[in-house]
Amino acid sequence: MxxxxxxxxxxxxxxxxxxxxxxxxHRRRTLPEIARIAEKATAADAVHTEVIDAQTAVADIELEQTRLENDVETVRARTARDDARLQAGGLPSRELEGLQHEIATLARRQSNLEDELLDVMERAEAAQASLADASSRHDALVAEQRALEGERDAAFADIDAAAAQRSPERAAIAGELxxxxxxxxxxxxxxxxxxxxxxxxxxxxxxxxxxxxxxxxxxxxxxxxxxxxxxxxxxxxxxxxxxxx
Missing domain, CATH: 1.10.287.1490 (Helix Hairpins)
Incomplete structure (x- = not known):
């Protein structure tokens, strides 16, 4: 030729x-922001799993707390009824003795339930703190990811603008040959x-x-x-x- x-x-x-x-x-494919975005996304996904686990733990503890609170209210209501019967008087000695025994049993039951409830409330506080921490870390990672995506998109725009300028120039040269x-x-x-x-x-x-x-x-x-x-x-x-x- x-x-x-x-x-x-x-x-x-x-x-x-x-x-x-x-x-x-090549620069568009290998922008450092791309790798950093992937790292943040992976980290955010891992922390999101922590958030889900913490939410589940909080929900389970709240259910347990609600059950105990209901049990305590039930015992208190039963105790109040027994106290009212006791105060009303006129009960046979055997029934009176049984009522007093039941009131004592209910008192012990209420004390135990309130101890359990206190323990659950402490666990709930710790679980809420864990959830808040995981959520905060997740939000921070997502914010960092979004910021990097903004930097990446700005770099993409600059690269694409440069390519848009070069491409017609390249086409014009090829058209001359x-x-x-x-x-x-x-x-x-x-x-x-x-x-x-x-x-x-x-x-x-x-x-x-x-x-x-x-x-x-x-x-x-x-x-x-x-x-x-x-x-x-x-x-x-x-x-x-x-x-x-």
């Missing part, structure tokens, strides 16, 4: 545009990432390898309009006065 040396030189502008676009795409030359360039770029590279002082600027021996001789003998390629990276070698041939 042949192409005017000036046209071949224009391939370097096309390569520069493609390199810039590739760098922008012969279709067969662009096709060869694209084929070479697909192979190694470099479609075209400057030959400077016998070194391919694409793969950074110096030409020698028969490769150098073949390039040196090629006509100025001949399209030559690097045997190592297959990029189109663009020759200038700096090529050292």
């Amino acid at each position: 042949n192409a005017d040396p000036a046209t071949q030189l224009r391939l370097l502008d096309l390569q520069a545009a493609d390199t810039a676009l590739s760098q922008l795409a 012969p279709a067969d030359l662009v096709a060869l360039y694209e084929k070479a770029r697909a192979q190694s990432g470099n479609g075209a590279a400057l030959l400077r002082q016998r070194r391919c600027e694409g793969c950074r390898i110096e030409l020698s021996g028969s490769d150098l001789a073949a390039v040196g003998k090629a006509e100025p309009d001949a399209v030559v390629r690097c045997d190592n990276c297959r990029a189109i070698l663009v020759r200038t006065a700096e090529s050292g041939l």
Whole structure:
């Protein structure tokens, strides 16, 4: 394939545009905020599990507390009824003795229930504190994640704006060049990432390898309009006065 040396030189502008676009795409994929967002999301998920567990513990304790409170009220009501009967008097001695025994039993039962209730209330306080702590940590992680997402989105916007500026420029350059030359360039770029590279002082600027021996001789003998390629990276070698041939 042949192409005017000036046209071949224009391939370097096309390569520069493609390199810039590739760098922008790589930067978009590898923004540090992306990894940090993932870390925060993982941590937030783990703490969210703690929140759910703490909520479950609080709910269970509240149910237990409600049951004990109801039991205490039931015992108090029964005691009040027995006290009223006792105060009313007129009971046979055997029934009076049984009523007094029941009142004493109810008193012990109420005391035990109130001790249990106190213990449950202490556990409820601790469970609520654990829930508040887990919720606070979860909210903080989510807030940090949202802030990082804002930073990521701002960086995305800058990158996308730069790419939007470069893409028409790249298209304009490609549109100036012969279709067969662009096709060869694209084929070479697909192979190694470099479609075209400057030959400077016998070194391919694409793969950074110096030409020698028969490769150098073949390039040196090629006509100025001949399209030559690097045997190592297959990029189109663009020759200038700096090529050292």
